[in-house]
Amino acid sequence: MIVNEKEILMKFLKFFIRTSTNNFSIIILISSLLITACIPQQAETGKFDQTTISFAVPKYIKDTYIPLADAFEIENPGISIQIVTPSEFYELWNEEDLFNLASAADTSFHLSSQELLQNQTFFLDLLPLMENDPEFEMEDFWMGSLSACRDETGKIVGLPLDLNMTGMMVDKPAFDKINITAPAPGWGWNEFVNDLQVLGAKQDLVYLDSQTFFTSVLAAQIDPFLSDEDELSQRLLDYENAVKAGQIHAYDENQSIGERQTLIDDQKPALWAASLNQAIEVIAAQEQTEPTWSFVPYPLGEGTISTSPFGVRCAMISQGSQHPHEATLWLKFLSEHWLVTADQVDRYQYIPARISVADSSGFWNELPETVEDTVRFGLAHAWYKSEDSERLSWIQQIFDSVMTGETNLQTALAAGMNSLSPSETRTPVPAIAIATPQKTSTNSDNQSIKFYSDAIDQLTMQAILEEYQKTHPEISIELIHQNNFMNIDLENYTRNYDCFTGLSSYVNNSSLYKEDELLAINAFLDLEPEISSDFYPDQLKLYTREGELLALPATQALSTFTYNADLLNELGVVLPSNDWSVDEFLNLINAAPAQSSAEMEVYGYAMISDRLLLASKEIGIENATSDFQFTSEKSISTANWLKSLVDDNIVVRNPADAPNRVALLVAAGQVAIWDTSFNGWFFNGEVPDFLTEEVAMPFTSKPLSVNPGGQAYYISRHARDPQACWNWISFLSSQPAASKYWPVRQTVATSGEWQSLVGSEAVELFTAMQERELAYANMSPQEQNLQKIWVEAMKAIYEGLPARTVLSDAQKQYDDYLTCMQINLPPDASYDQISEISEGCIFSE
Known part of the structure; x- marks a missing residue:
C-alpha cells in the first residue's frame, strides 16, 4: 500500500497545531512541503509503504485505546493501528482456547497470564524481538513480572502491561483490643498462624480468604514445596486445621460478590483478602481520625519470600502476524503508558508493569502512604506463577477433596506425590491467518x-x-x-x-x-x-x-465565612452582615466563648489559617512584604496574641495530636464561625443539625491575600x-x-x-465580595516559604515555647533562605526553576 505524501504531512501539521502554538517555523516548512506534495512526482516504490497492525480489544473499552493509537501513529508515521472489536466484552477471550483471538488481530492482550501460557502455541515468542531492540529496557519492568508471561521453555509469550495485587485488609482495633501487634509488611507465616489461634479465641471468623485458589494465602506458600512432602503437608495442615476450627473461611471459587460482602458485614473478620483497588476504596471511606483498616501483603515464610499473588495482563502477537517487528513497537508503546481512563473506578486495580510508568503517571500520588508501602513491599515479594503449574493444579484438586471431606490429606499426598501423570500432548495448531482491515477514512469537516x-x-x-x-x-x-x-x-x-x-x-x-x-x-x-x-x-x-x-x-471560589446561626441566636450574639468590619469579626469571636456554659464549651473561630487574624493586625505574611521581620515587636506581640486566643478558647486549632479536632467541634455545633471553604471537610457532605448562614469576609485595612x-x-x-x-x-x-x-x-x-438561579441572598453575597480588596494571586515560592516558616514557628509557640526565641530562629532561617536564593537564582529563571531552587534553599539546612 502506497500512502499519499500529503496525507502524512497533514498528520504532522495537525500534530504540531495540537501540541504547540509556537512551532511557526516548522508549520511553514511543512506547508511548503504540502505544496510540493500536491505537485505530481514520480513515486519512489516502497518509500511510503504503510504497515497496518490490528489490535483486538473488547468493544466496551475501545475508546481507551483510540488516543493511544493516534499518538503512536504520530511517533511512527509508517505504521497504522487498526483497533478491532471481535466481541462486546470478553466472550472471545474466555473461549476454551485462544485460536479465535489469535486469528482476530495481529496483537491483543489477556487478563490471565496462566490461561495465556496454556495457549502459548498460538502466539509468537517475543524474546528475540526484545533482544534485537537496543532501546528495549527489560530492567524497567517490575522484578519477576516478565516471567509471568514466560513459559517453561523460556519463551516469552506476552509483554506485561499492568499488574494486579492481592493482599489482606486488617481490622486494627481487633488486634489492639487484645494487645497483639497488627500485621505489617514483612510479617511471617508463623505470625499468621498464631494470630488465627489468638484471635480465634475471641471471635468466630478471623480470616476470610480470597475467592480463587491462585490468590489465596495458601497457593504461594506451598509453591516452593510442591516436591517436598513434609513441608507441603505442614502448610496444608495449618490451613486445614484453621478451616476446621472456624478461623479461616476457605477460598471458594463459587462464592458470589454478594455472599462475600455478607460474610464481611455479618461475621466481621479481623483479616480478609482484598485487591488493591478494594483496599483503597475501604481506606478512603474511613471517617475516623484513627484509621480502622489497613492493607498488608500476605505473610512471608521460611523459603517463601515471594508470597504476594500478582496477576498480570500480557500483550501478545499472533503467530499469524505478518509484521512482528511493527507489532512489537506497538506493544512496547502500550507498556509505556498507564492504560486506564480518568473516570475508571477500578483504576488502581492496574499497576503499571514498568517502574518508570508507575513513577511518571501519577499512580503513586493518590495512594495512602501505608498502602504505597504495602504495594512496594508486595512488588518486591511478588508471586506471579508457579514454576510447576501442573503439579500445583494437582495439589489444588486433592486439597479441594480434603476440604469437602472426600479424602484424607496425608493419604492423598502419599498416594500422589510421585505419580503425577505427564501432560497430555497438544494437537498441532492449524495455520493462523489474520485479515487485517484497513483504516477507515474520516470526514475532516465532522x-x-x-x-x-x-x-x-x-x-x-x-x-x-x-x-x-x-x-x-x-x-x-x-x-x-x-x-x-x-x-x-x-x-x-x-x-x-x-x-x-x-x-x-x-x-x-x-x-x-x-x-x-x-x-x-x-x-x-x-x-x-x-x-x-x-x-x-x-x-x-x-x-x-x-x-x-x-x-x-x-x-x-469566594473566601466567605459560614456561621452557626442557631448557636449565635442562642447565645444572644448579633449576627454578622455582609458589610461588617474585621473589628466586628473580632468582637463576635470574643463574645461567643464568653457565653459558654458547663453543659457545652463554645469556641469563637475555627482557625485553619491565621491570615484574617494577621490582617487584623496589619501583618501580611502571605504577601511577603519587604519590611516584614519575624523579630519585630509587632510580630512578637501578634504571635503572643494568637496564642492567647487559643488558650482562651476564642480560637480553636488542630494540635499535632488531634488533627481532626476543629472538624469535630464545628460538626458538633460548638464553633461560632469558620471559613466556608472547609465545609466539605467539616460536614463530609452531610447537612448539619443546626442552621448555618454564609457571610462575606470582613473588610480589612490592607488587601487580604486569598487562595485562588x-x-x-x-x-x-x-x-x-x-x-x-x-x-x-x-x-x-x-x-x-x-x-x-x-x-x-x-x-x-x-x-x-x-x-x-441563585437567589437574592447569593447575589448580595457575591456583590459584597466584589467590593473587597483582595489579592487574588498565586503565591510566589518566596511567599510560600515565608508562610511555611511562620506556620512552623507558630506551632512551636502554641506548644508553649517563648515567641521571641522561636521567631528569632525563624528570622535566621528566612535570612539564610534569602541568601541562598540570591546566590543560586539566575536573573532570567523560569517559574519552575525558581520553584526548584526555592525548595532546595528552604531545605538546605
Whole structure:
C-alpha cells in the first residue's frame, strides 16, 4: 500500500497545531512541503509503504485505546493501528482456547497470564524481538513480572502491561483490643498462624480468604514445596486445621460478590483478602481520625519470600502476524503508558508493569502512604506463577477433596506425590491467518471531541450541550460526567479527553502541573477580545504560566465565612452582615466563648489559617512584604496574641495530636464561625443539625491575600480538534446555568438568569465580595516559604515555647533562605526553576 505524501504531512501539521502554538517555523516548512506534495512526482516504490497492525480489544473499552493509537501513529508515521472489536466484552477471550483471538488481530492482550501460557502455541515468542531492540529496557519492568508471561521453555509469550495485587485488609482495633501487634509488611507465616489461634479465641471468623485458589494465602506458600512432602503437608495442615476450627473461611471459587460482602458485614473478620483497588476504596471511606483498616501483603515464610499473588495482563502477537517487528513497537508503546481512563473506578486495580510508568503517571500520588508501602513491599515479594503449574493444579484438586471431606490429606499426598501423570500432548495448531482491515477514512469537516466535566449536575450540562448543538450541528461532543474527585493526576484527563473541567491548581501548583499536557489558548482569545474583557480582574492571570494562558476560568471560589446561626441566636450574639468590619469579626469571636456554659464549651473561630487574624493586625505574611521581620515587636506581640486566643478558647486549632479536632467541634455545633471553604471537610457532605448562614469576609485595612480557587476549562495538547474544544468551552463559560455557583464573567453575574438561579441572598453575597480588596494571586515560592516558616514557628509557640526565641530562629532561617536564593537564582529563571531552587534553599539546612 502506497500512502499519499500529503496525507502524512497533514498528520504532522495537525500534530504540531495540537501540541504547540509556537512551532511557526516548522508549520511553514511543512506547508511548503504540502505544496510540493500536491505537485505530481514520480513515486519512489516502497518509500511510503504503510504497515497496518490490528489490535483486538473488547468493544466496551475501545475508546481507551483510540488516543493511544493516534499518538503512536504520530511517533511512527509508517505504521497504522487498526483497533478491532471481535466481541462486546470478553466472550472471545474466555473461549476454551485462544485460536479465535489469535486469528482476530495481529496483537491483543489477556487478563490471565496462566490461561495465556496454556495457549502459548498460538502466539509468537517475543524474546528475540526484545533482544534485537537496543532501546528495549527489560530492567524497567517490575522484578519477576516478565516471567509471568514466560513459559517453561523460556519463551516469552506476552509483554506485561499492568499488574494486579492481592493482599489482606486488617481490622486494627481487633488486634489492639487484645494487645497483639497488627500485621505489617514483612510479617511471617508463623505470625499468621498464631494470630488465627489468638484471635480465634475471641471471635468466630478471623480470616476470610480470597475467592480463587491462585490468590489465596495458601497457593504461594506451598509453591516452593510442591516436591517436598513434609513441608507441603505442614502448610496444608495449618490451613486445614484453621478451616476446621472456624478461623479461616476457605477460598471458594463459587462464592458470589454478594455472599462475600455478607460474610464481611455479618461475621466481621479481623483479616480478609482484598485487591488493591478494594483496599483503597475501604481506606478512603474511613471517617475516623484513627484509621480502622489497613492493607498488608500476605505473610512471608521460611523459603517463601515471594508470597504476594500478582496477576498480570500480557500483550501478545499472533503467530499469524505478518509484521512482528511493527507489532512489537506497538506493544512496547502500550507498556509505556498507564492504560486506564480518568473516570475508571477500578483504576488502581492496574499497576503499571514498568517502574518508570508507575513513577511518571501519577499512580503513586493518590495512594495512602501505608498502602504505597504495602504495594512496594508486595512488588518486591511478588508471586506471579508457579514454576510447576501442573503439579500445583494437582495439589489444588486433592486439597479441594480434603476440604469437602472426600479424602484424607496425608493419604492423598502419599498416594500422589510421585505419580503425577505427564501432560497430555497438544494437537498441532492449524495455520493462523489474520485479515487485517484497513483504516477507515474520516470526514475532516465532522468535528468530534470528548468532554469531561463534573462541575455541575449532568442533566444541566446535557441541556446546555443540546442547546449548543442546535446551532453547531457540525460538532459532535461526547459528554462524560462522573464524580471522580480522587483522580487529580492531570494526565488522566489530558490523555483521555480532548477538553475537560478541572482544578484551578493544574496551572501553578508544581506538584499537579505537567509540561506539554495543556494547550495554550492565547491565540484563540486574541481573536475574541470581547471574551477577555468580560472576565473579572485577575481571573485570567490565575491560569497563566510563563506567558501562556492554559485555561479558561469556569467558576471562582469566594473566601466567605459560614456561621452557626442557631448557636449565635442562642447565645444572644448579633449576627454578622455582609458589610461588617474585621473589628466586628473580632468582637463576635470574643463574645461567643464568653457565653459558654458547663453543659457545652463554645469556641469563637475555627482557625485553619491565621491570615484574617494577621490582617487584623496589619501583618501580611502571605504577601511577603519587604519590611516584614519575624523579630519585630509587632510580630512578637501578634504571635503572643494568637496564642492567647487559643488558650482562651476564642480560637480553636488542630494540635499535632488531634488533627481532626476543629472538624469535630464545628460538626458538633460548638464553633461560632469558620471559613466556608472547609465545609466539605467539616460536614463530609452531610447537612448539619443546626442552621448555618454564609457571610462575606470582613473588610480589612490592607488587601487580604486569598487562595485562588474554583474550576477552569482546559484543552488537552493531545486534543483531536482544539478549535472545536475552544468553540464549546467559550460558549460554556458564557452560560449562567454553568456558573451556578460563583461566576467569573461579568455578563453572567449581571444576567437575570443567573440571579434568578441563585437567589437574592447569593447575589448580595457575591456583590459584597466584589467590593473587597483582595489579592487574588498565586503565591510566589518566596511567599510560600515565608508562610511555611511562620506556620512552623507558630506551632512551636502554641506548644508553649517563648515567641521571641522561636521567631528569632525563624528570622535566621528566612535570612539564610534569602541568601541562598540570591546566590543560586539566575536573573532570567523560569517559574519552575525558581520553584526548584526555592525548595532546595528552604531545605538546605
